[in-house]
Amino acid sequence: MSAAPASRRPRRFRVTPLRVAAGAYFALVAFLAVGYILVPALQTAGVSLDGQGLAGLSVYGDFLANPVNQTAVLNTLAVGAASTLTCGVVGTALAVYVRFFCRRHRRLVQILLMSPVMIPGVVIVVAFVQLYGESGMVTRALGALLGVEGPLLGFGGFGGIVFVITYTQYVYFYLNVYTALQYVDASVVESVRSLGGGLGRVVRDAVLPVVRPAVIVSAMTTFVSAVGSYSAPALIGGTYRVLSTQIVMAKANYDMVLASVEVMVLLAIGVAATALCSGLARRYRTTAGARAVYWRPDVGRSRVARGLFTAFVAVQLVVVLLPVAVIFYLSLMSTSSIMAEAFPTGFTLGNYEAVFTNPRTFRPLGNSLAMALMAVGAGLLLTLPVAYATRKGRSLPAALLEGLIMLPWCMPASVIAIDLINVFSAPSVFSLGRPLIGTFEILPIAYAVMALPLLLSSARVAVGGVRENAEEAARSLGAGPARTFTSVVLPAIVPGVLAGAILAFVRTMGEYTMSALLYGVHNRPISVSIVTTMQEYHIGVSMAYGALVIALCCVLLFAILRLDAARLGIDEVPRRRG
Amino acid sequence: MASIILESVTCSYGETPVLRGVDLVIADGELHTVLGPSGCGKTTTLRLIAGFLRPDAGRILVDGREVTDLPPEKRRMGVVFQNYALFPQMTVAQNVAYGLKVARRPKAEVARAVGEYLDLVGLADMADRNAMELSGGQQQRVALARALAPEPRVLLLDEPLSNLDAELRQRMREEIRRIQRQVGVTTLFITHDQQEALALSDTVSVMHDGAIVQTGSPREVYEHPADAFVASFTGEVNRLRGLGSDGADLLARPESLRLTPERTSRTLLRGSVAAVRYEGFATRYEVAPEGCDGAASADCAPLSVLALNDGRAPSFAVGDAVFVEQAR
Incomplete structure (x- = not known):
């Protein structure tokens, strides 16, 4: 403690143009984050109290006392719990298969299994309706086969919702568990065995501790997504009430107090689940050993297990891929043929012609492309610099800003939409004094809010991947901050950032819930048109829309595969070897 | 430059x-x-x-x-x-x-x-x-x-x-x-x-x-x-209590110490060989200072002495009484 600094050098703070620009930029990001995320959320809380302050809490009492609402809340929880369970079983089984049993065409199987990430849920739901709905192809085929009149499959209600959610959302479990299985340490497994442990012990003591955090995180993501899901209950749920459909109904009836109360209850469910799972994930957190080695047991030799697994995965692949095939097939059939025949045969290109030659029919596609580009572009501008600026630890204000940007992560889409309606149906300082509801901008804004957490986290991962000291090396070789960024940082982060942006773009293209709540005459998006054209019996056009979206998504999927295959779990994580 | x-x-x-x-x-x-x-x-x-x-x-x-x-x-x-x-x-x-x-x-x-x-x-x-x-x-x-x-x-x-x-x-x-x-x-x-x-x-x-x-x-x-x-930090060292100039501790590297069978004018202390380890180019002796039977104080830490195997240094066995001197 000898030479304590007697006079501390005041760290010189010079005002440079870069610093001024950075300050202005962060002020703008903070302004927007507060205006479009925090204030709307608080406004919804206020509206839900019906303008009575804390006395308004009685609104919640009344709400929960009503049996209709009780049913909706319980149904929502039931759908969440059941979907999480089925996704867990399906996703985990697929992960185990691909990791340990899949020998041939492994990369192809992985890509196909990941496809639901890249295909918008609403398209899949519409396809399921065409397959298993009352007049769906499979339903009619079964009926014809067995000579039964009337619908044979009771596709719809609780079972239908859970089925659809399972096959659109199992990828969280699949991807996380698959990734975690790669981190199982062979030397730990060998230690268990050499100490006398059998297969049970290996699973319990070497595999489970590594996989458990992945399961917890997947369960959280799946549950939050399932309780907030709207397209499945809206399109195939029939009379089965859940909160998200109730919210849309209340909004359609201009009952914003009821809609806000329902949003708050849904949000509470989401936040409670997130908090519970984060706590569990922290408790079971694991770190890899110093010199972890791949574990690749030779269990694939068991013929019975392998045969059973292969059959199981084949069925899964059919269930996942059949809707896609059906959409492409039906998009080439005339609507009259689809309506009349069990297996439509009226081939036509008229549906595509209608989309591309009729400006009215083309507009939704053009709208969605434009709005998705705007939303992802804005999202990148708002998140990438934040991720870069906070790469070496963050100050308290920066941490708060990042927390705010990540907030929409635990907000179902209907929550985001109702929040925005509550603030921007009237003039607001955050929209420069004009109402936004009914304008074109409101949807790109909502899409951007939804995309922020994904974009920020992928930007963070990408920035974190810049080699330690590479920036300092460039500086010591004479490059200034700008040159260092463009020549060293940018080339390293572009693939990861682009992959995240593509994923966000695809999700935006297929977003249905907010779209249905916020669209107007100026910005009708393709997801809404897919549903309305189907409901108006222009089924062929609806299928052509779906096919175009899927085709676009497939192109983008291959772009991601080239950029960042590890993101889709397809490449092995780079590992230290013993 | x-x-x-x-x-x-x-x-x-x-x-x-x-x-x-x-x-x-x-x-x-x-x-x-x-x-x-x-x-x-x-x-x-x-x-x-x-x-x-x-x-x-x-x-x-x-x-x-x-x-x-x-x-x-x-x-x-x-x-x-x-x-x-x-x-x-x-x-x-x-x-x-x-x-x-x-x-x-x-x-x-x-x-x-x-x-x-x-x-x-x-x-x-x-x-x-x-x-x-x-x-x-x-x-x-x-x-x-x-x-x-x-x-x-x-x-x-x-x-x-x-x-x-x-x-x-x-x-x-x-x-x-x-x-x-x-x-x-x-x-x-x-x-x-x-x-x-x-x-x-x-x-x-x-x-x-x-x-x-x-x-x-x-x-x-x-x-x-x-x-x-x-x-x-720069190498192995023995600390000999109070044997330096003005009664300070003497710090001596193992290779700077030498064992002799008889007392000489340069002898620092007397002890007995506690361990012998052959290390190829040299032999390492651990010497317990005299009067330290089993005592565990810092003064009694065994000394480490390194003798080059050049055929000139005398060799000792465990239990031999030796005198420790500084080579330089």
């Missing part, structure tokens, strides 16, 4: 002081090693000189000019990092060319310098390989060539050998010494490996707890350590 002077430089991370007033003079053209245990502040010292950190107080001068507030890109210092920090998206040649391109040197000169420095580090035939395909030792050489190519005033090496295996480390050590001599650049070498520091340097500064405790030639530092810390 340049000289570097640090004047009572202090630095802290948050509330934790890391450097408590470092004074350091690195002469023009010398290879100067800062040696110290991990966490003593040696890497912080290098980062301050490179300009990645700013000191809380004190000054840093290069060739007599203060550079304390200069950003790293204006300092012209080549840095070789522990993890090499090569640019992964570039080839070997592009890595080496980077600093020259930033300095807007003419194309022909860049090409010539890249060839020259790749030659110098023995990687001329690897120019078009991706930097990440190379082995650790090769990446190390690329990092060295990249740092040297723009002809920096100073070369800063931050534990450059610690990620290499033992044999390669030895070879690279010789290589760095050769290249440094050939280029003649003032070099600061950071390490926690005392052998490396002694074998490589013109001057060694031993750092402890955020301050330099001794600076001198390798021989000075090893043979006349300023204190017990320097003595024990």
Whole structure:
């Protein structure tokens, strides 16, 4: 403690143009984050109290006392719990298969299994309706086969919702568990065995501790997504009430107090689940050993297990891929043929012609492309610099800003939409004094809010991947901050950032819930048109829309595969070897 | 080429002081090693000189000019990092060319310098390989060539050998010494490996707890350590209580002690051989000082004595009574 600094050098703070620009930029990001995320959320809380302050809490009492609402809340929880369970079983089984049993065409199987990430849920739901709905192809085929009149499959209600959610959302479990299985340490497994442990012990003591955090995180993501899901209950749920459909109904009836109360209850469910799972994930957190080695047991030799697994995965692949095939097939059939025949045969290109030659029919596609580009572009501008600026630890204000940007992560889409309606149906300082509801901008804004957490986290991962000291090396070789960024940082982060942006773009293209709540005459998006054209019996056009979206998504999927295959779990994580 | 002077430089991370007033003079053209245990502040010292950190107080001068507030890109210092920090998206040649391109040197000169420095580090035939395909030792050489190519005033090496295996480390050590001599650049070498520091340097500064405790030639530092810390950190040492001048403790290296069967005028103490270990080029004896039967005080710690197996030293067996004297 000898030479304590007697006079501390005041760290010189010079005002440079870069610093001024950075300050202005962060002020703008903070302004927007507060205006479009925090204030709307608080406004919804206020509206839900019906303008009575804390006395308004009685609104919640009344709400929960009503049996209709009780049913909706319980149904929502039931759908969440059941979907999480089925996704867990399906996703985990697929992960185990691909990791340990899949020998041939492994990369192809992985890509196909990941496809639901890249295909918008609403398209899949519409396809399921065409397959298993009352007049769906499979339903009619079964009926014809067995000579039964009337619908044979009771596709719809609780079972239908859970089925659809399972096959659109199992990828969280699949991807996380698959990734975690790669981190199982062979030397730990060998230690268990050499100490006398059998297969049970290996699973319990070497595999489970590594996989458990992945399961917890997947369960959280799946549950939050399932309780907030709207397209499945809206399109195939029939009379089965859940909160998200109730919210849309209340909004359609201009009952914003009821809609806000329902949003708050849904949000509470989401936040409670997130908090519970984060706590569990922290408790079971694991770190890899110093010199972890791949574990690749030779269990694939068991013929019975392998045969059973292969059959199981084949069925899964059919269930996942059949809707896609059906959409492409039906998009080439005339609507009259689809309506009349069990297996439509009226081939036509008229549906595509209608989309591309009729400006009215083309507009939704053009709208969605434009709005998705705007939303992802804005999202990148708002998140990438934040991720870069906070790469070496963050100050308290920066941490708060990042927390705010990540907030929409635990907000179902209907929550985001109702929040925005509550603030921007009237003039607001955050929209420069004009109402936004009914304008074109409101949807790109909502899409951007939804995309922020994904974009920020992928930007963070990408920035974190810049080699330690590479920036300092460039500086010591004479490059200034700008040159260092463009020549060293940018080339390293572009693939990861682009992959995240593509994923966000695809999700935006297929977003249905907010779209249905916020669209107007100026910005009708393709997801809404897919549903309305189907409901108006222009089924062929609806299928052509779906096919175009899927085709676009497939192109983008291959772009991601080239950029960042590890993101889709397809490449092995780079590992230290013993 | 340049000289570097640090004047009572202090630095802290948050509330934790890391450097408590470092004074350091690195002469023009010398290879100067800062040696110290991990966490003593040696890497912080290098980062301050490179300009990645700013000191809380004190000054840093290069060739007599203060550079304390200069950003790293204006300092012209080549840095070789522990993890090499090569640019992964570039080839070997592009890595080496980077600093020259930033300095807007003419194309022909860049090409010539890249060839020259790749030659110098023995990687001329690897120019078009991706930097990440190379082995650790090769990446190390690329990092060295990249740092040297723009002809920096100073070369800063931050534990450059610690990620290499033992044999390669030895070879690279010789290589760095050769290249440094050939280029003649003032070099600061950071390490926690005392052998490396002694074998490589013109001057060694031993750092402890955020301050330099001794600076001198390798021989000075090893043979006349300023204190017990320097003595024990630069090699194995015996501490003989009260046997130094004016009753201070005497610090003696195992190889500087000698065993004799009879008392001589230079005998320091009497004891008995507690253990004998044959180590090939030498034999190591552990000697329990007399009158210490089983006592566990610091005064009674067994002495370690190293005798060269050159056929001249007498050999002893466990239990023999011996006298310990200083060889020099």
